[in-house]
Amino acid sequence: MTLTRRGRAALVLAPLLLVSACGSSGDDATSAEVASEAPLRIVSTVAPITSIVANIVGDRAQITGVVPEGTNSHTFEPPPQISAVMEQADVVFVNGLQLEEPTFELAEENAPEDATIVKVGDEVLPESDYIYDFSFPKEDGKPHPHLWTDPTHAIKYAEVVLKTLVAKDPDNADYYTANHKAFVAKATALSEALTSDQATIPAGGKQLLTYHDAYAYFAKTYGWQVVGAVQPSNFEDPQPKEIARIIDQVRERKVPVIFGSEVFPSAVLEQIAAETGARYEDTLRDDDLPGKPGDPQHSWLGLMRYDYVTMIKGLGGTTKALDALDASDVAPDTADYPQ
Ligand SMILES: [Zn+2]
Secondary structure, three states, rough: OOOOOOHHHHHHHHHHHHHHHHHOOOHHHHHHHHHHHHOOOEEEOOOOHHHHHHHHHHHHHHHEEEOOOOOOOOOOOOOOOOHHHHHHHOOEEEOOOOOHHHHHHHHHHOOOOOOEEHHHHHHOOOOHHHOOOOOOOHOEEEOOOHHHHHHHHHHHHHHHHHHHHHHHHHHHHHHHHHHHHHHHHHHHHHHHHHHHOOOOOOOOOOEEEEEEOOHHHHHHHOOOOOEOOOOOOOOOOOOOHHHHHHHHHHHHHHEEEEEEEEEOOOOOHHHHHHOOOOOEEEOOOOOOOOOOOOOOOHHHHHHHHHHHHHHHHHHHOOOHHHOOOOOOOOOOOOOOOOO
């Protein structure tokens, strides 16, 4: 049998633990026991995925996020030192759907042979359901990657994470399974609160004009209409001609609010708002969790509640159910979120 990286690390640790435990050495049974207790090393990419993984993993494994919060995850190039993180990985979770190809390639090149590398989004969505549009044109080959902004897909992400962890670390299967069950219950409650609160938006008002469109799958599931996005597919600010077209569109459709992005601040929204009378909300977030690591709202649940409340209130609805939701994590979040 080949020793896994995890096994090697455990054997290095074992003598130290034995000495402190009983002062004896060479106890093979105890070594084996300790080996099975070496925590998995998990690497993930964007913060919402790190948070979903953390909810299931709790304090039983080590999780390192590698895409800093508040950066453009679509163009993120991992710095060279991330190779060393990948070299230590037992499991790597990436979103897939072409979101973080350079990070995925770095994992493929550097992770140990027996590491499991999972493109979570590719596992849950068949290619026939990929969405392409103005923001993510088919000719560029990159579909909308933001499945996690839709709770029904986030629940599927959690299933993939659970299956992967149980296969890799069967000793903690019961713990992971219980956390998964609790997480699915909270994600389902979030989905129900969203459905209930979005019904308070005046008729015909579930229209999204965003700066950075992270809601294509969400819109499909929850009956919203993405009327456009300000940001072109190259992630630059739009050209004057494009801004003029958007201004016409906002006037024509009587769009009341334009939703900007925390991750992609842009003065263009102010200009469109000034010329059309539409308001702009510039704080939607697609992968930047609210607050700081350790804050109760710094989680996937906190992120999505924040975005839904911002959208629904912005469009004239009320958010009684979302406000009452318990959005706390189901397990201690010990993941490392680079800022
Ligand atoms: Zn995005």
